[in-house]
Amino acid sequence: MHSLCGAFGWTPAVHQQAKESVILPRKKAWSKEAVLETLASTLNRDSTAYPYQFQDDPYLSPRTATEFKLYSLAQDSGRSAARYFVNNHPKFFTKDFAEPHIPCLMPETVSLLLEEVSEEALKERITLRKVTAAVDMYDQLLQTGTAVSMETTHELLDLICLYCDRNPVQEGEAGAEEEKEGRRMTSRRGADVPRLSWTENNNAERIFYLLPERDTRCYSAVIRGMVKHGAYAKAFSVYSDMLNNRTPGDVHIFNALISAAPEVRDGYSERWDLISELLNHMKQQEIHPNLLTFNSVLKSLRQCGSLARSYSPQTLNEMKALGIAPSLASYDHILAVFYKSVSSGPSNSDVLQNLMTELEGQSFTCVDPDDVLFFSSAMKVCLDNKDLELGYRVQSLVEVGENWRLLGDSVQLSIYYGRFFNLLCMMEDVDVVLRWYKQMVPSLYYPNAQGMKHLLQALDTDGRLDLLPDIWTDMKTLGLYNRADLLEQLLGLMAGEEHSPELQEAFAVCALDVKSVFEEKAGLEWSASSLSHVTTLLLRASKAQQAWDMLKLFKAHNRIPSEALLNSFLSVCQRDGASERAVELVQLSAAFCLTSTSGLASRALAEFDLNQEQRLVLAGLEAAAGPPSD
Amino acid sequence: MIVTPSLSELNMAASLTSTANVRLLSSFAWSSLLSGPIGSRSLHVTAVCCKNRAARIRVGKGEKPLTYEQAYHPHHIAHHKGWLSQHTSNLKGEDGAAERTIEDVFIRRFMFGTFHGCLADEIVIKRRGNLLIVCALMLQKLPPQKFYFLTGYSEVLLSHFYKCPVKLEIQTLQDKHVYKYI
Numbered sequence: 001m002h003s004l005c006g007a008f009g010w011t012p013a014v015h016q017q018a019k020e021s022v023i024l025p026r027k028k029a030w031s032k033e034a035v036l037e038t039l040a041s042t043l044n045r046d047s048t049a050y051p052y053q054f055q056d057d058p059y060l061s062p063r064t065a066t067e068f069k070l071y072s073l074a075q076d077s078g079r080s081a082a083r084y085f086v087n088n089h090p091k092f093f094t095k096d097f098a099e100p101h102i103p104c105l106m107p108e109t110v111s112l113l114l115e116e117v118s119e120e121a122l123k124e125r126i127t128l129r130k131v132t133a134a135v136d137m138y139d140q141l142l143q144t145g146t147a148v149s150m151e152t153t154h155e156l157l158d159l160i161c162l163y164c165d166r167n168p169v170q171e172g173e174a175g176a177e178e179e180k181e182g183r184r185m186t187s188r189r190g191a192d193v194p195r196l197s198w199t200e201n202n203n204a205e206r207i208f209y210l211l212p213e214r215d216t217r218c219y220s221a222v223i224r225g226m227v228k229h230g231a232y233a234k235a236f237s238v239y240s241d242m243l244n245n246r247t248p249g250d251v252h253i254f255n256a257l258i259s260a261a262p263e264v265r266d267g268y269s270e271r272w273d274l275i276s277e278l279l280n281h282m283k284q285q286e287i288h289p290n291l292l293t294f295n296s297v298l299k300s301l302r303q304c305g306s307l308a309r310s311y312s313p314q315t316l317n318e319m320k321a322l323g324i325a326p327s328l329a330s331y332d333h334i335l336a337v338f339y340k341s342v343s344s345g346p347s348n349s350d351v352l353q354n355l356m357t358e359l360e361g362q363s364f365t366c367v368d369p370d371d372v373l374f375f376s377s378a379m380k381v382c383l384d385n386k387d388l389e390l391g392y393r394v395q396s397l398v399e400v401g402e403n404w405r406l407l408g409d410s411v412q413l414s415i416y417y418g419r420f421f422n423l424l425c426m427m428e429d430v431d432v433v434l435r436w437y438k439q440m441v442p443s444l445y446y447p448n449a450q451g452m453k454h455l456l457q458a459l460d461t462d463g464r465l466d467l468l469p470d471i472w473t474d475m476k477t478l479g480l481y482n483r484a485d486l487l488e489q490l491l492g493l494m495a496g497e498e499h500s501p502e503l504q505e506a507f508a509v510c511a512l513d514v515k516s517v518f519e520e521k522a523g524l525e526w527s528a529s530s531l532s533h534v535t536t537l538l539l540r541a542s543k544a545q546q547a548w549d550m551l552k553l554f555k556a557h558n559r560i561p562s563e564a565l566l567n568s569f570l571s572v573c574q575r576d577g578a579s580e581r582a583v584e585l586v587q588l589s590a591a592f593c594l595t596s597t598s599g600l601a602s603r604a605l606a607e608f609d610l611n612q613e614q615r616l617v618l619a620g621l622e623a624a625a626g627p628p629s630d
Numbered sequence: 631m632i633v634t635p636s637l638s639e640l641n642m643a644a645s646l647t648s649t650a651n652v653r654l655l656s657s658f659a660w661s662s663l664l665s666g667p668i669g670s671r672s673l674h675v676t677a678v679c680c681k682n683r684a685a686r687i688r689v690g691k692g693e694k695p696l697t698y699e700q701a702y703h704p705h706h707i708a709h710h711k712g713w714l715s716q717h718t719s720n721l722k723g724e725d726g727a728a729e730r731t732i733e734d735v736f737i738r739r740f741m742f743g744t745f746h747g748c749l750a751d752e753i754v755i756k757r758r759g760n761l762l763i764v765c766a767l768m769l770q771k772l773p774p775q776k777f778y779f780l781t782g783y784s785e786v787l788l789s790h791f792y793k794c795p796v797k798l799e800i801q802t803l804q805d806k807h808v809y810k811y812i
Contacts, residue, residue, distance in 0.1 A: 055781070059802040060774045067774075074775040078782025086790045098793035105793045 047439040064479045065414050065446040072410075117141060119152055126155050131163050135203045142210070153207075154217045160204040161225025164197075198231035214245070220253050227256040232263040243281075251290055254282050259296040262303040271304050272311065291327060294319045295368050298333035308337040328406060329370035331355060335377045339384070352381050356393045363401035372408030379419040388427040391420060417445035425454035430462035442478065449483045456486075460493050468494055469506045472513065481517050484524050490514070491533035498540065508541030515550075528559040535565060539572050547572075548581065551588060561589075563596040570603060579608040583617060590621050598622045687812060695808040699752050717757040730757070733792060741766060744784055748772060750806045762788070762796045770802045777802075 031037075050061045053072060062068040086093050090107035098105065110128065114121040117140045125134040138156055141148055148156075208214065208222050219242045226235035239257055242249065261274045275297060282289060297315050301308040312334055319326055338351045356378075366372070375398060382391040398404055407413050417440060424433050437455065441447060447455070452475060459467060472490065475481060491514060494507045511534045518524050531554055538547040547569065554561050566589055573582045582604045589597045601622035605615065685704050687696060702710045715734045719727040734755050741753050745768060754765040764784075768777070781798050788796040 055777075055798075055800045057800060057802050059770055060777055060800065062774075070775050071778045074778040075782040078779035078784075079786045081779075082783045082786035082790070085787065093790050096793060102793055105790050107790065 047443055049443055051443065063442060063477055065410065068446065069410055117144060119148055123152055126159050129168050131159060131165065131167050134159060138207065153211065157204065157207065157218055157221040161221045164225065164229045165202045165204055198226055198229040214247065216248055216250050219247060220250055223253050224256045227260045232260045235260055236264055248285055249287060251287050251293060254278055254287065255292045255296050258293065258300055262300050268305040268307050271300065272307050275300055291324050291367060294324065295329050298330055302333055302336050312337050327367045327371055328364055328374035329368035332370060332374040332377050335381060339381050352378065352390060356390065359397060361400055364403055364406055366406055371406055372412055375407055376412055376416040376419065379416050383419045383423045386427060388423060391423045395420060414445065418451055421445065421451055422454050425458035430458055430464050433458050446478060449480055449486050452480055452486055453489060456489055456493060465493060466503055469510050472510045482521060484527065487514055488527060488530045491530050495533035495536045504541045507537050508543055511537040512546065526553065526557045526559060531559055532562055532565045536568065539568060544572060544576060560592055563594065566596060566600060570600060574607050579610050579614065582608050583614045586618060586621055689812050692811055694812045696810055696812055697751050697807060698809040701809045714752050715755045737764060737788065744780055750803050760794045762792065762794055763799060764796065765799045768800055768802050769806065770804055
């Protein structure tokens with residue numbers, strides 16, 4: 001890790017400073033707050049620190065994004081294993097000597113205590129989230145004729161609708177099913193929660209229809225459950241049922257229905273008509289909309305095509321008129337509406353500019369689950385418009401206070417920083433890029449192969465190829481040596497031009513390293529260009545024997561060396577005076593049936609002093625190859 | 631002050647080395663003989679481990695590797711080595727020394743068993759306020775994700791057991807650091 005932090009980027013600057021003369025002042029006066037200012041400057045994020053949840057040890061710190069996720073998940077599963085033991089054997093953990101009492105360190109009750117058919121038992125099952133047991137207990141209560149209070153019925157309905165009539169997944173039990181589903185559907189949704197779907201005539205509906213009187217909370221539970229688990233049309237039919245019975249609604253029902261509106265209507269104007277109808281109903285029933293209402297309106301507007309551009313600003317104005325501050329999720333929906341495709345045109349960046357001006361310096365808390373998507377969408381807009389200034393403004397918003405918490409989970413984090421780094425590599429000077437690279441990698445951002453390619457391109461554009469050996473060590477630490485295309489790009493950059501002798505030495509060492517990687521890793525295929533690059537680098541660093549071994553690899557992997565390569569090899573042989581090798585070279589080229597064989601043979605005959613035998617061989621090859629056909 | 635070093639030596643002797651057959655704190659409650667009429671004050675007796683044998687590894691033929699901790703004998707504490715268990719209950723006017731010691735013994739055995747075969751040296755236990763910090767030096771025998779699983783498990787289990795936050799600080803080594811051979 002220290003190679004990433006200290007190796008490159010600072011040494012040229014230090015050398016420069018040493019050349020200037022240092023003037024020592026006679027007396028230095030410090031301001032009164034100097035100590036406090038120095039202490040305050042240490043409070044920023046330490047860019048060389050590992051993420052705090054990991055142990056501070058090189059062996060135990062993650063180096064790639066996959067390792068990050070693996071280690072944090074391993075730690076969490078250890079914790080849940082411990083909690084399982086604590087909760088299932090509570091008698092060892094009940095001795096309480098904490099003063100004052102710490103409730104979160106006591107074992108929780110996970111098993112049912114009450115077995116008799118009673119409302120208490122039903123309430124217990126509800127609190128312990130045992131869905132099927134609760135439903136059974138309710139049915140038994142109904143059969144015995146005991147009346148169940150409305151309160152408990154509400155909670156039972158909430159429970160069933162939340163968990164879609166199935167028991168919540170216990171840790172470790174349903175791991176196998178989740179994995180199967182996850183593998184099939186990872187592209188569509190995260191593998192966290194298997195999406196449950198609302199079945200026909202399940203317990204929620206049955207209990208709902210059995211109720212003698214249904215009030216707002218019952219309707220609310222059923223409608224929201226249906227929307228959450230995908231039964232949109234049914235949700236609307238229950239809603240119309242509710243209207244017929246003249247039961248008052250509440251804000252949660254309308255939020256759910258508005259977010260479900262695009263699923264039950266095709267056609268943009270119909271969707272908008274439905275949404276406005278729902279909003280009118282809300283107004284008639286005098287239900288005050290909240291932030292989530294407006295966010296659902298904006299989210300549904302995203303699927304309303306061109307209508308969205310006219311109606312979303314109106315929605316924002318409504319929010320401001322009602323005094324509800326828009327959250328980051330609202331802004332995310334606005335961005336999605338106005339920046340729908342890449343070819344929207346440059347005039348649209350005004351929206352994000354104005355937005356950033358307004359949001360400057362504000363700190364946010366998470367009020368809507370979709371808040372975490374804002375920053376990555378904003379950075380995507382900056383990247384598409386190649387607007388570096390705007391990108392810096394978004395980054396400065398992230399650095400305000402606690403806003404970094406709104407960057408989301410590790411996937412969102414890597415997307416955001418990947419886009420930011422991409423923008424920097426495209427538009428910025430290489431020194432600034434390296435400064436950001438040192439700050440972000442690897443404490444915040446684990447570059448994937450794409451990010452590395454951008455970095456290599458930036459180095460190439462600004463001609464800082466002397467940093468390539470250090471970048472190669474970083475790539476090895478980050479585990480990015482499995483990508484043949486990345487290795488090829490690296491080798492191509494190194495072999496592009498002639499450089500100073502020390503640099504060539506360093507490049508040659510890298511090239512040998514890459515060669516060993518190709519040999520060790522199964523599944524990495526040599527390509528003709530990578531082979532020729534490695535050979536060229538070895539030749540330039542005067543490692544003739546190893547270059548000769550490389551040529552043998554060409555044959556082994558069925559690749560053909562280029563003419564330029566063989567010519568340069570011949571020149572090196574001439575410099576070294578290795579005439580044996582020159583003859584073997586020409587024979588090799590003949591074995592490959594290359595058209596340049598005759599040219600090589602004539603060159604060899606002219607430039608080297610050979611004995612009779614070798615002359616004969618070369619003359620034969622020159623003749624055999626013959627003049628090139630037209 | 632004289633009592634504490636010998637107790638911690640008993641800890642050290644008991645947890646990792648199997649030479650001294652010390653059964654720690656076997657509770658012989660001779661209450662019927664020694665308790666007074668009002669309130670029982672029972673006597674707990676352990677097997678004796680003499681001062682000149684406690685926490686000392688006997689000299690061999692030159693093939694026994696010793697860590698720094700094992701090489702220095704108990705009378706070198708505060709001269710060449712520090713304490714393995716740091717808490718304030720031995721200061722004047724503070725109580726709870728015995729309870730802390732029992733907790734330490736349990737924690738050492740727990741760590742020895744949970745991270746079986748991975749401990750490179752003795753565990754250092756520090757108490758800061760309410761927080762219990764267990765510092766361990768481990769060998770790199772397990773892949774890191776297994777280390778994290780065991781760390782998360784130990785932290786939560788020990789926190790629930792002792793009703794205080796417990797943190798584990800782990801450093802890894804390739805193999806045990808040998809100070810000298812005896």
